[in-house]
Each structure stands twice: as structure tokens, then as C-alpha cells.
Amino acid sequence: MTADAEDPRSWAERIEEYFEEFEETVTGRRFVELFEGGAQGTWIEGFVADLQSGDKRAWSKYRNQGFQDYAKRLLGAAEYRILARALNEDAAVVALAIRRLVRAVMPFAVAWSDAVGSLTVEQRRVRGKADISTVNAVHLVIEVDKFLGERLLAKLPMEVTSATSNDLTPWSPESTAGLMNRFRELVREASASRVQRLNTPLLRKIQGARAALQYSEDGVSQAANSLIELIDRIIREAFPPRVVLEWINTHLPDYPDLSYVDSSSGVKRPTKLGEALCFVYGGGEVARPASQYDDGIGPSLIHELLAKTLVATRNRLQKIKHADKGTADEREQLLGLFTALEGALMIGLTLAHVPAPLPELPAAEK
Secondary structure (H helix, E strand, C coil): CCCCCCCCCCHHHHHHHHHHCHHHCHHHHHHHHHCCCHHHHHHHHHHHHHHHHCCHHHHHHHHCHHHHHHHHHHHCHHHHHHHHHHHHHHHHHHHHHHHHHHHHHHHHHHHHHHHHHCCCHHHHCCCCECCCCCCCHHHHHHHHHHHHHHHCHHHCCHHHCCCCHHHHCCCCHHHHHHHHHHHHHHHHHHHHHHHHHHCHHHHHHHHHHHHHHHHCCCHHHHHHHHHHHHHHHHHHHHCCHHHHHHHHHHHCCCCCCCEEECCCCCCEEECHHHHHHHHHCCCCCCCCCCCCCECCCCCCHHHHHHHHHHHHHHHHHHHHHHCCCCCHHHHHHHHHHHHHHHHHHHHHHHHCCCCCCCCCCCCCCC
16 A cells, blocks of 8 residues: 555555554554463553554564564464564565655755755855755765665565565665766756746746757857746746735745845835745745744745745856856856756745656666
């Protein structure tokens, strides 16, 4: 159930149902059977109590060889083997679901790394929030995936699950560059799909920028102009300045740098950052509880960094557009900004509730 690739429900819904129907699993049935008898029932009751407690310290005793020998004598060798096999089979299904969930996060990790990686160290610092400038999201996902493969999947009977060869093939940290390039293709497709769902005509700006880089002699300037127009229109057509200003006054009235008074007209207007923040929030609620990593004041870390990425990318594109000399360095800079923009749009539009399905995850390096 949890590892059924055809199930349209979310991972959380599937796993929740799995545990709700625990008594119907192989392991659950063995527990019910064993509850019927005296000392065995007492031992199983203690095991279930530890299972429900969530206390990590309670689990250490079950890893002890002496305790396992005791359980085997108490239950009998045959019953112990049946229960152990049932536990391993159910654990294999859960482990597969977790690995697929972790791997489904990888496109977002690549998008985040590309988007935030385009900011300066100073731009990444947000008041009252944890400093994430040293966190490598891609490396973190690869390490978690490696841990799952070596510590769980390699020791469980995965043949009883629906695992494919792609599910069981490890991602090699040594091939991170190649892995990221393949996932960038997914980010590119997902970003374009979300832009199309929000504003179909703007998809041509992305296509035009890519075509200009490939075919035009003045490609860098044309591509930069297309991407600037994409950023401006996708934000302002979703939330006009008047709506943005109302949103700022409602949710972030005291947060700096989100609005200004036009010196020529005396009219209050939203800044580019204010417009970008409203966009990535989807015009929604900003309030959230405080924690040790976030003081709960102002925008969240993720929303603010994504908004900063959109603004910083636009500013750098302006410089390239006006200083266009057609050099290889300018082209390289623009490609980097293009990648950062696609990452920021993919995550930003997801947060703004503009969903789009991701293509099938790429296979691991052979």
C-alpha cells in the first residue's frame, strides 16, 4: 500500500492508513495471535507499549543479543522466526516508502541549492532566523538516501515489496554533479509546468529566452530581457501593486524594505521585495509559531530567501542586459541566473499553491 506507485494519495495519507490498519498486516496478525497466551502476551504487551511510546531508549534493549535469545526461548523458535520474518517484511514496505519519499524531495533540494546559491552570504542572512548558508541540501538528501540503503534496504527482504531496480540502486555521492544535472532537467520541466498553469502566455518568455541563447547573435541581451519581463509579469499579473500593498499592510506592516513613498507623487508603493514576498506566499497568511530556529516575526526563512532570489536575479539580469558585450562570461552568468530563477519559481509557485506533477525520477548512475 505505502509503496504503490499507482496510488494517487500522498505519502502521509498512505502511511497513516498503514498504521491505522496495523492489525491487518502480517506483523499485526502475529501480535494478535500471541496476545492470547500468558507470558507471551505479557511480553508482547510490553513490546507494543514501547512501540507506542516513541521513546528511543526503549528500543535499545531489543537490539541486545541476550534479549533476542530470551525472546526466542519465550516464544519458541518457530514463533520467533515467524514474527521476525513478519516484522522484516512490513519494515521492508515502510523502508521502501521512506526511500521513495526522500528521493521525491531531491528535485526540491536541487532547486533550493540553485536558487539560494545565487545569493551572497550577506543576502542569505535573515534576522531572527537560523543561518542556512552552510547547509548543502543536495548533499543532505544523498547522505540520508545512502543511510537508508546501507542500514535498512540492504538488510531487509525487499523482494517482497514492489521495489524496482531504480529504487534499490544507490545514489553515489561521487556522481553528485551528474545527478544534479539530471535533476535540473526535472526542475526545468516542473518550473515551466507551474508557470504554464499560472499564466500560459508567460511560458513563451522561458522558451524565447532559451531559443535566444541557442540561436541569436544577440542572445544574452534578448534572453535577459525575456527573463526580466517574465519575473515582472508573473508577479504583477498574479498580484497587482494595490493588492500587494494591502497584503503588506495586513500581514507585515512593520517589516522593513517592503514599501516606500514615491517622492514624485507622494503615493505609497510596494518594493520589488514586497511584491516577490506576496507572490511566494500566494497572498496568504504569514503568521506562524516561534521556534529555536525562527523567531516567528516577519516572513519565514524559506519565503524570504526565495523572494530575495527573485529580486536579486532580476537586478543581475538588468546589469547583464545593459552591459551586454556578448562574452562567454556573460553567457555563463546568464545561464546560472536562468537556473536559479527556475529553481526559485518551482519552489515559490509550489508554496503559492500552483501544483504540477513531477516527471519520473531519473535512474541512478550505473
